Amino acid sequence: MTPDAQLELVTADGRRVSTESAPCPLEVRGLTVSYGEKPAVFSVDARFPSGSMTAIVGPNGAGKSTFLKGALGIVRCLAGEIRFFGRPFKETRRDVAYVPQRASVDWDFPARVIDVVMMGLYREVGLFRFAGSRHRARAIECLSRVGMQDFADRQIGQLSGGQQQRVFLARALAQDAELYLLDEPFAGVDAATEHAIVTVLKELKAAGKTVVCVHHDLSTVSAYFDRVMLINMRKQAEGPIAEAFTPETLQATYGGRLAASQIDELRLGSA
Amino acid sequence: MEVGAEFVQLSLAPIVIGTLAAIACALPGNFLLLRRQALIGDAISHVALPGIVVAFLVTGTIATWPMMIGAAGAAVVAVALIELIKRLGRVEPGAAMGVVFTTLFAAGVLLLEQSDTSGVHIDVEHALYGNLESLIWFDAVGWSSLADPAALAGLPPQLFRLAIVLAVIVVFLVAFWKELAISTFDPGFAQALGIRTGAVGFALVVASAIAAVAAFDAVGSIIVIAMFVCPPATARLMTDRLGRQIAWSVLFATTSAIAGYVFAGYGPLWFGSADAVSAAGMIATVAGLQLGLACMIGPRRQRTGQAAAPH
Known part of the structure; x- marks a missing residue:
């Protein structure tokens, strides 16, 4: 057993509460995914503690998205043990929300904004049932949290990239989960959308939820997140920003592709 | 004979069968179209x-059920x-198909030529055009x-088979509406939600196969191919909502079946020709x-996705 798993707290009325009663939202060991011959993610161990907000950072093709998809079982893992809240994903799906990359779907699909958000209520609506007015009200509420309530009846193809990303976030909010896994939520969005998304994610964190984002913009990592995982097929570093987001770990992750001046800028940003 | 007796006897059953076949193919066709399949x-x-x-x-007969099960x-x-082939060869789905x-x-053609099927009537022409015009309701005397x-x-048995197949497909689409929509x-x-997308995709193809085989037996493959694609594609240009797209596709399948049959039967007469043309071809x-x-x-012919194209 690891030392922190043995930690026990004693409550005011004398009950002993093990830290195991609040298991880690996501813990992976040895996660390995391969497309064909070449591994995309190789033997990654990672822990995402409850209430944390983690950026997964690395160069293009480093396996950031694949890591999330492997953890969620969307791509097949060659090896690895994955635990959501200490249990297999099958048993904990209800507590996990996922936002795929915006560019991964066909926005010409015949659906309105409200239809997409209600997809997040799938498990709540249940098999062989249709969404009712109660579900529609919930979806509108989620849309208003991302400032999109006026677009409920708009066809999704008529939205800007930033608006589409907010719709995806609203769908994740509809899932009312404990853990939010987002793949590049800030890719190709306008400044207003970026601000709106960060605000919502920080609200989630404040409410005790756990957030994990695949993120590509090194300059905003320390402003938006409190933890970071650097990955380039293998995990390069993981931990609080101050420890894991250093010139050495970045250099190791990007293999010398970052200029020294860029790294200095990042250090200034995080200082 | 009373007025319309000839129509009921000669044309009613083919029109109903053509319409059922068209709708049975158009319904799953909507999802196939959106999945680029x-x-x-x-x-x-x-x-x-x-x-x-x-x-x-295998069976030595040309009875309907063994034929349909074989198909x-x-x-x-x-x-x-x-x-x-898609997985092993890593080629795109269109190439694999x-x-x-x-x-x-x-x-199939080689097998047909080489085997001893000379005594029975299986011909490629029949497979293509079907025999919609021959599905006459002999027992009818009028409305x-x-x-x-x-x-x-005494109605042609194809009518009942297609009605059952259509009912099965409607039940499937309604029961798994959310799963089909989300996984498409x-x-x-969808996978993160726990929807078994592979099973949903396979069920859709099996439903399509059932529709195709039942329709193929009655109306031939030309209508089958056209009805999987044309009504859904037309409907997609009319609306931006999935439910309405499917409703439009049913309407277009129905109008093409009815209008196609009528034009094939009576159209050549209007132009002074004595012979009717193939109903399947006209549909x-x-x-x-x-x-x-x-x-x-169509009101939605401007594709809107350009705004969403990455970068």
Whole structure:
């Protein structure tokens, strides 16, 4: 057993509460995914503690998205043990929300904004049932949290990239989960959308939820997140920003592709 | 004979059968189209031929049920082969479909030639055009026959088979509406929700195969191929909502079946020709014309996705 798993707290009325009663939202060991011959993610161990907000950072093709998809079982893992809240994903799906990359779907699909958000209520609506007015009200509420309530009846193809990303976030909010896994939520969005998304994610964190984002913009990592995982097929570093987001770990992750001046800028940003 | 008796006897059953076949194919066609798998209807109707030949060689009869089971079995084999080639060969789905259905269709033709089927009537022309015009309601004496149980029992059996198949497909689409919609729009998200997207996709193809085989028996493969693609594609140009798209596709399938049959039977007379033309061919043509019209004047013909294209 690891030392922190043995930690026990004693409550005011004398009950002993093990830290195991609040298991880690996501813990992976040895996660390995391969497309064909070449591994995309190789033997990654990672822990995402409850209430944390983690950026997964690395160069293009480093396996950031694949890591999330492997953890969620969307791509097949060659090896690895994955635990959501200490249990297999099958048993904990209800507590996990996922936002795929915006560019991964066909926005010409015949659906309105409200239809997409209600997809997040799938498990709540249940098999062989249709969404009712109660579900529609919930979806509108989620849309208003991302400032999109006026677009409920708009066809999704008529939205800007930033608006589409907010719709995806609203769908994740509809899932009312404990853990939010987002793949590049800030890719190709306008400044207003970026601000709106960060605000919502920080609200989630404040409410005790756990957030994990695949993120590509090194300059905003320390402003938006409190933890970071650097990955380039293998995990390069993981931990609080101050420890894991250093010139050495970045250099190791990007293999010398970052200029020294860029790294200095990042250090200034995080200082 | 009372007024309309001839119409009821000669035309009513073909029109109803053509309409049922068109709707049964158009319904799953909507989802195939959105999944960029519309050609699977083409594939299924081609592989029906080797399936039918094998079924004949095994059973020695040309009874309907062995033929349909043979065709359906061939469709499932074809779908499995397409998946296999897609995964092992890492080629795009269209290429895998093209390879499988042409190869199996060719194998069917060879098998037909080489085996001792000279005594029975399985011909390629029949497979293409069907025999819609021959599905006559002999027992009908007029509109009153619709209330006569004895006469109704004499309706062509294809009508009942297609009605059952259509009911099965409607139940499937309604029961798994959410699963079909979510896994078609966003497969990754669907899997994270716990939807078995592979099973949903396979069930859709099996439903399509059932529709194709039942329709193929009655109306031939030309209508089958046209109805999987044309009404859904036309409907997509009319609306931006999935439910409404499907409703439009049912309407377009119905109008092309009815108008196509009427034009084929009476159109040549209007132009002074004595002979009717193939109803199946005319139904497919009308479906194509509807699509052409919608391309020109459909309210949703401007694709909107450009705004969302990455970068």
